[in-house]
Amino acid sequence: MNTPREHRTPENSLILITTAMGVGMHLGAWRYRTGEASDYLDLEFYKHIARSAERGVLHGLFLADTLALSEENLERPNLGALDPIVVLSALASVTDRLGLVATSSTTFNEPFNLARRFSALDHLSGGRAGFNVVTTFVPDVAANFGASDLPQHDNRYARAEEAMDVITALWHSWGQDALIGDKTSGVFADREQVRPINHAGQHFSVRGPLTLPRTRQGRPVVFQAGASETGRQLAARTADAVFTVQNTRSAASEFRADLRRRAEGFGRHPDSVKVLPGLVPVIGRTREEARARKLALDELSADAELRKLALRVGVPVDALDLDKPLPVDLIRANPSFNASHGFRDAVVRLAVEENLTVREVLYRNGGGHAQVVGTPDDVADLIIDWYRNGAVDGFNLMIDVLPDGLDDFVDLVVPRLQDHGVFRTSYQGTTFRDDLGLSPVLQTVS
Amino acid sequence: MNTPREHRTPENSLILITTAMGVGMHLGAWRYRTGEASDYLDLEFYKHIARSAERGVLHGLFLADTLALSEENLERPNLGALDPIVVLSALASVTDRLGLVATSSTTFNEPFNLARRFSALDHLSGGRAGFNVVTTFVPDVAANFGASDLPQHDNRYARAEEAMDVITALWHSWGQDALIGDKTSGVFADREQVRPINHAGQHFSVRGPLTLPRTRQGRPVVFQAGASETGRQLAARTADAVFTVQNTRSAASEFRADLRRRAEGFGRHPDSVKVLPGLVPVIGRTREEARARKLALDELSADAELRKLALRVGVPVDALDLDKPLPVDLIRANPSFNASHGFRDAVVRLAVEENLTVREVLYRNGGGHAQVVGTPDDVADLIIDWYRNGAVDGFNLMIDVLPDGLDDFVDLVVPRLQDHGVFRTSYQGTTFRDDLGLSPVLQTVS
Structure with a gap:
């Protein structure tokens, strides 16, 4: 059974990962920022982000993966347009300690290729690779892979579960000391x-x-983001960390407690699964400055946020009226819903609990995820509140505008978290797994 | 119709690409060199190679891809063990002009994933990606991908041909000026x-x-290596450059002439396909030093070179007697031969033309490819002779021991080639395609 590492106190073990989505999570980011629209294709843009994240002692950089170009993707830099394994491999050369978490789909990749690709990144980065396992819920994708329709939800998860068994077995197919490399005797393995x-x-x-061979951290760190029953079971059984959509502290607490119970049910220590809700910080030196930033971003993206919300909850965009409550009954009544349960459930819960209009929903969640529009103290306060109350192990930061929103977080929020003693001031151990406070992978021959 | 670029004279247009196979092409390399056996998993090892290649103004770095671990792979660092797209993406960050050529199999990858992955590397490297298209001839691979047997040779090529049609169409699915990125009007594409x-x-x-979107060089440069009838047709129709196994100048001349004729048959300018045989240089300051290096390497690899030769020609290892002629009749009589025709045909031709014993064959070809064991002048002389006589457009260097064999080539052979006026002293144009002397990709909307 796993136990937490000694070098880590519960006090400062907050985990912070940052996501690079397009040129920022906000749909208006590309028009708001100073750089070129094509920066999302430019290595220098990603190098800036990676170096800022490492300067802020953040645990990792996470990239999404988009396997189809939809109509909306022609309105702004496409989130996950570049194959994330390519971007993160490029960043392995210019970073030393940052975890590198790439998304890949088990529905549209062979497990042997996935196991080998992530093992390669893990070797070259010196034990810093993370694999965010997804089953792909975008219907357009199927048409790029010879299928007329996506496999149904449960089938995708059954395939994912079996794929993870294969991938994990492959990662352990070389024992810990299998590479001998004795040049004198000529015994290589x-x-x-x-x-x-x-x-x-x-x-x-x-x-x-x-x-x-096996990598320095035993195997890449496994991330997941499933919120459905099957998704939670898969995460509880196989994931080291879970990305999740939580819009309230109470919902986050329940989710974390549920996942930890499920992990124990699979014979795992509950601390062996880290729970990381998404958080969109919109930071200003004052609250007024933060609100002005948000307003300017919203104005630059017209009704794009509304259409994104409609897609997330599975209703036509004209079923949403900005000044009326979110049509929860309509949303819940959709029998053919085949997208992410996590996004839908989180936004419905927020709207119901706080009786929000569509406009208010858009203000409080940044395209699905929890959002704070405020000062560095406001952002730090929410993080500390959720963390100290056991609602989270950390957060996945969905920065509104890149790279400057990340620089603001690193320069203004991180020091406050460190002052409050919830966030460390240096990297821990020698690998990404160490740094996340995860126990070493069992070192026996499989 | 394509025409050669003005900035390039036929005189100094020799193309040189180097391959990084394991820790060197020679099977004894890992025991001979000074570094660790595990260096083939270490980013610093690849950074050294990439920087040396760029110091020598070489056109590109090429990596092979191995999708299965066979018994022999436990005797030394496995060639192509790491996913080459991962290694080359990592090197994109630390090089400026070097072409980055990764091998991938169209038999075991989806064309959409291949198109996107190579486009991503092409974007991040600023137009330096190359895609070496293979159909995979190693039977062990099939068992890692759910198939009990490899598809037969012609089926693999039919699939490859269709995959290249799909991939090329995807690379051109965004027109040259499709990305507008006007932040003021909000028109992105x-x-x-x-x-x-x-x-x-x-x-x-x-x-x-x-x-x-389309990349700076229009699309990644396409490499192929098929030697069979179907392989040559695919290369002549779709490849920008061809890796080939040629053990004699006359054979290389015939191959190049044949490929250029075939390209013309597909309506292409013959200069639009560059022919690059493999070459193993084993370099010493004197011939004695070079021979001593080769002898030491051979002694460190025992009978490994012999077993590799047996595999390449498709006969049991005990059918090969070091002091007897290569059993050409037995090799030709194998009806179930399903491996690389290029390697087999090249070695058979060499053995027949020069009436060589198995031992002599092993000395003259380095595991299949042409080999020179000699001084920097000996190596330069062969390169200049084949190049000036129109037998090649350049070479794919299969360095015996890495990185020192490459450093020797760069420091000792490259200056001689430059002195003779066959090799340039600086990179040309702005992309890998420019630098190879290939014409720009047609810039219309597909």
Whole structure:
């Protein structure tokens, strides 16, 4: 059974990961910022973000993955347009300690390729790779992969679960000390420690072993974001960390408690699954400055935020009236809903609990995720409040405008979190897994 | 119709690409060199190679891809063990002009993923990506991808051909000026220039468009290495450059002439396909030093080179006797041969033309490719001779021991090639495509 590492106190173990979505999470970001619209294709843009994150001692940089170009993607830089494994591999060369978390779909990639690709990033980065496992809920994607329709929700998860079994077995197909490399005797590997996995299942048949030895951190850190019943079960069984959409502290607390219970049900220590809700900080030196920033961003994105909300909750955009309550009954009555349950449930809960209009919903959640529009103290206060009350292990920061919103967070919010003793001042251990406070991977031959 | 670029004279247009295979092409490299056996997993090792290549004004760095671990891979660092797209993405950050050529298999990857992944590397590197298209001939691979057997040779090529049609169409699915990015008006893209490809074929059904705009060089440079009839046809129709196995100048001349004729048959200018045989230089300051280096390497790899040769020609290892002629009749009589025709044909031709024993074959070809064991002048002389006689457009250097063999080539051979006026002293144009002397990609909307 796992136990927390000694070098970490519960006090300063807050986890902070930042996401780079397009040129910022806000749909108006590309028009608001000073750089070029094409910066989302430019390595220098990503280098700036990675270096800022490392300056702020953030745990990791997370990138999404988009496998289709929809109509909205022609209105602004497409979130996840670039293959994230390519971007994060490029950043491995210019960072030393930052965790590098790439999203990939188990629905549209072969598990052998996924296992090898993430192992390669883990080797080259010296044990800093993370794999955010998704099953892909965007219907347009299927048409790029020869399928007329996406597999249904439960089928996607059954495939994902089996894929993770295959991938994990491949990552462990070389024992801890299998690479000997004795140049004098000429013994390169201990054959007894390198074994085929001989997986033959419902969706996959994979012999193995992997082409690569075990990595410094044992295997890449596994992230997930499923909120449905099957998604939570998969996360509780196989994930080291979970991205989630939570708009209230109470909802976050319930989610975390539920996931920790489920993890225990699978024989895992509850601390072995870190829960990280998304958070959109919109920062100003004063509240007025923050509100002005938000307003300017909103004006530059017209009704784009509204259409995004409609997509997230699965209703036509004209079913949403800015000054009326969110049509919760209509949303709940959709029998063919096949998108992310996490986004939908979080926004419905927020609207119901606080009886919000559509306009208020848009103000309080940044395209789905919790949002704070305020001063560095306002942002720090929310983080500290949720963290100290056990609602979260940390946050996944969805920065409104990149890179300056991240620089503001690093320069203005991080020092406050450090002053309050909830956030560390230096990286911990030698790998991403260490740094997240996760226990070492069991070091026996599989 | 394409025409050569003005900035390039035929005199100094020799193309040089270097390959990083494991820690060197020679099977004894890992025991011979000074570094650790695990260096093939270390980013610093690849950074050294990339920087040396750029110091030598080499056109590109090429990496192979190995999708299975065979028994021999436990005897030394596995060539192509790391996913090459990961390694080359990491190197994009630390190089400025070097072309980055990654191998990927169209048999075991979806064309949409391939198109997007290589486009991403092309964007981040500023137009320096190359895609070496392979169909995968190693039977062990199939077992890692749910298939009990590899598709037969012609089926693999039919799939590859259709995959390249899909990938090329996706690369061109955004017109040259589709990304507008006008922050004032809010017009991000010209919708008229972004079109689905709506491909519906024998092997693939892909709607598109790609998630990414066109890259600076129009699309990644396409490499191929097929030597069979179907392989040559695919290369002549779709490749910008061809890696090939040629052990004699006359064979190289014939191959190049054949490929240029075929390209013309597809309506292409013959200069639009560059022919690059592999070359293994084993360099010493004197011939004695070079021979001693080769001998030491051979002694450190025992009979590994012999087993590799047996695999390449498709006969059991005990059918090869070091002091007897290569059993050409037995090799030719194998009806179930399903590996690389290029390697087999090249070695058979060398053995027949010069009536070589197996031992002599091993000395003259480095695991398949042409080999020079000698002084920097010996290496330069062969390169100049083949190049000036029109047998090649350049070479793919298969360095015996990395990184020192590459440093020797860069420091000792490159200056001689420059002195003779066959090799340039600086990078040309702004992209990999420019630098190779290839014509710009046609800039119309597809």
